[in-house]
Amino acid sequence: MSTLNNIVNQATAEISLSALSHNLLQVKKLAPHSKVLAVCKANGYGHGLVEAATHLHQADAFGVARIQEAYRLRSGGIVKPIVLLEGFFEAEDLPHLVASNIETVVHCEEQLSALEQAQLSAPIQVWLKIDTGMGRVGIAPEQSEQYLKRLKQCSNVKNNIILMTHFACADDTQSDMTLTQLNCFEQLKNHLIGQDKHSTDASLANSAGILNYPQAHQDWVRPGILLYGASPQLDAKHAEQNFKPAMRLKSRLIAVKTIKANSFVGYGATWQATENTTIGIVAIGYGDGYPRHAKNGTPVYINGRIVPMVGRVSMDMITVDLGEASQDKNGDEVILWGPENPVETVAAMADTIPYELLCGLTSRVDLSYKD
Numbered sequence: 001m002s003t004l005n006n007i008v009n010q011a012t013a014e015i016s017l018s019a020l021s022h023n024l025l026q027v028k029k030l031a032p033h034s035k036v037l038a039v040c041k042a043n044g045y046g047h048g049l050v051e052a053a054t055h056l057h058q059a060d061a062f063g064v065a066r067i068q069e070a071y072r073l074r075s076g077g078i079v080k081p082i083v084l085l086e087g088f089f090e091a092e093d094l095p096h097l098v099a100s101n102i103e104t105v106v107h108c109e110e111q112l113s114a115l116e117q118a119q120l121s122a123p124i125q126v127w128l129k130i131d132t133g134m135g136r137v138g139i140a141p142e143q144s145e146q147y148l149k150r151l152k153q154c155s156n157v158k159n160n161i162i163l164m165t166h167f168a169c170a171d172d173t174q175s176d177m178t179l180t181q182l183n184c185f186e187q188l189k190n191h192l193i194g195q196d197k198h199s200t201d202a203s204l205a206n207s208a209g210i211l212n213y214p215q216a217h218q219d220w221v222r223p224g225i226l227l228y229g230a231s232p233q234l235d236a237k238h239a240e241q242n243f244k245p246a247m248r249l250k251s252r253l254i255a256v257k258t259i260k261a262n263s264f265v266g267y268g269a270t271w272q273a274t275e276n277t278t279i280g281i282v283a284i285g286y287g288d289g290y291p292r293h294a295k296n297g298t299p300v301y302i303n304g305r306i307v308p309m310v311g312r313v314s315m316d317m318i319t320v321d322l323g324e325a326s327q328d329k330n331g332d333e334v335i336l337w338g339p340e341n342p343v344e345t346v347a348a349m350a351d352t353i354p355y356e357l358l359c360g361l362t363s364r365v366d367l368s369y370k371d
């Protein structure tokens with residue numbers, strides 16, 4: 001049983017710092033001629049924003065989605081460039097970008113005119129985002145000449161503007177979408193560089209682009225999920241070869257009990273034992289970020305083996321079938337995902353992707369760090 005100064009029953013995400021630096025090294029091996037913008041939005045994909053960035057210090061820059069994330073990185077001691085991947089949302093943010101040396105994406109007219117109208121004490125580094133087929137943020141390819149011209153005339157903007165686009169289907173090698181996007185980007189880049197003396201850097205590849213499209217590596221790669229050791233690929237069942245899962249989500253058994261054949265388990269009585277067995281109750285649930293849609297049979301690792309989750313996921317608990325011969329004891333450690341139990345499989349059993357599981361942990365889960 002837990003005591004106040006030795007709390008053991010709480011769910012913990014144990015983060016391997018050496019896995020983070022290992023994974024960055026693997027990205028560098030895959031894209032040896034590219035600079036690395038390490039993406040650490042959404043609390044470092046659940047691994048802790050400042051901690052993740054600190055241990056990815058060999059990256060050339062960091063990418064975040066919200067200005068608050070950039071501020072947190074700066075106050076956490078990160079000095080390398082930080083890029084707002086969707087840019088700033090308010091014109092009032094611009095002086096703060098200068099003060100904190102934060103770089104910005106520009107993807108729309110409002111951002112461009114805010115930059116033109118601002119009175120800033122120093123110019124800002126801009127990444128011009130072009131929509132080559134993702135259909136989300138980004139200017140149309142035919143607008144890019146005009147945008148580039150205005151950005152270059154703007155004294156609030158540094159001269160070497162970085163061209164950027166984002167892939168919609170890089171996780172699916174059967175799709176020809178990525179090649180279409182690459183083609184579009186290449187044509188545009190050649191056209192724009194043709195009329196410009198400044199060299200212009202280019203950035204296209206997210207994790208899946210890094211794995212599947214070497215021709216997309218170019219000047220800057222933008223890995224996210226790979227740094228955390230999970231696979232970006234469609235239908236992945238385990239981590240990519242050479243990458244190490246950085247998170248181990250653990251909790252404990254808080255009860256073990258035998259039940260008779262034909263007994264029901266959990267809300268809705270959706271699972272019925274076919275024979276006498278032992279049920280383990282684990283202190284984790286959707287209140288911690290364990291997916292409620294995980295199906296019967298979702299793998300759970302206990303005492304050196306995988307056992308099936310059975311019945312519905314509750315807010316604070318899940319139930320697992322330990323088998324009639326179970327020797328498991330109350331208090332034993334349980335691994336929900338991690339090196340022993342791929343998050344890719346758990347995600348597939350819950351009809352989602354590793355991204356959502358990793359960044360969906362709630363504040364009730366402790367993060368603990370080890371080498």
Ligand SMILES: *Cc1c(COP(=O)(O)O)cnc(C)c1O
Nearest residue numbers: 039085206207222223224225232
């Ligand atoms: C989140 C994000 C990435 C990283 O994507 P992964 O699939 O995790 O590698 C890269 N680029 C942009 C613009 C992003 O928003």
